[in-house]
Amino acid sequence: MENFMQLEKNNVHLWIQNINELTPSNIFELEKYLSLLEKKRRSRFLYVADQKRFAVAYGMLRKILGDYLNQMPESFDFQTTAHGKPYLKNYPIEFNLSHSGDFVVWAFSTCAVGIDVEYMNRKVEILELAKRFFAPEEYRTLKQLPAASQQKAFYQCWTRKEAFIKASGEGLSYPLNDFTVTLEPNAFGNCLSAVRGQAALASNWFLTAFNLSDDYEGAVAVKCSTPQIQVLSL
């Protein structure tokens, strides 16, 4: 195995893939790694684009895990938590994935990790959604921004919140107003401002944004106060 496939303590590796950059033969190779259950899930998607995204998400997850753990990609038997987060029993690695539009992203770490990517859909009623899902102070901050900055800020907030609840493993059962994130553009520091109103609880975590392309927002959260985050591409 190559040396770069080593995850040290506190490392977080982000892998980013634009699906359009893969050839049909790349996708064919990845499909071979899927389990029977994953193949069944893939075939339930109506649209070819969704089938392809799913195959890349889980095929590549298996390939990257295989490289970190020196195992065959097909050999992994994923478990899921009560809230649906996939994990591997008996291996010292945490991971998470997200897909939206043309992108699939994965995060790997030795600490609990969550990742989110979202295509910035300009048709979304952002203020309505923010009022419903964001913490009151996040909604207030969003409303006070100039109209031209609101859409990006909305997706920054959304992906940061989503990455945090995915790292917690609780998904949407985690109350979305129980923690607050920053909405600033390009905030590459810790974007988690408080958990249960306390900045001290937020400092057990690191939540940050990462760049994909102009139409997408991405964020990653990790339960580790001083992670070393590295972006890798295939």
Ligand SMILES: CC(C)(COP(=O)(O)OP(=O)(O)OC[C@H]1O[C@@H](n2cnc3c(N)ncnc32)[C@H](O)[C@@H]1OP(=O)(O)O)[C@@H](O)C(=O)NCCC(=O)NCCS
């Ligand atoms: C399921 C959920 C974890 C992520 O949903 P999503 O953003 O639509 O999807 P993503 O592409 O980011 O992530 C999906 C992947 O996360 C993983 N996942 C599933 N449940 C998870 C959980 N509880 N925790 C962490 N990861 C989870 C799976 O690998 C899943 O892939 P699959 O659906 O292809 O099997 C959940 O948070 C959700 O339903 N969110 C809906 C959006 C919302 O209301 N967000 C409010 C933000 S303010």
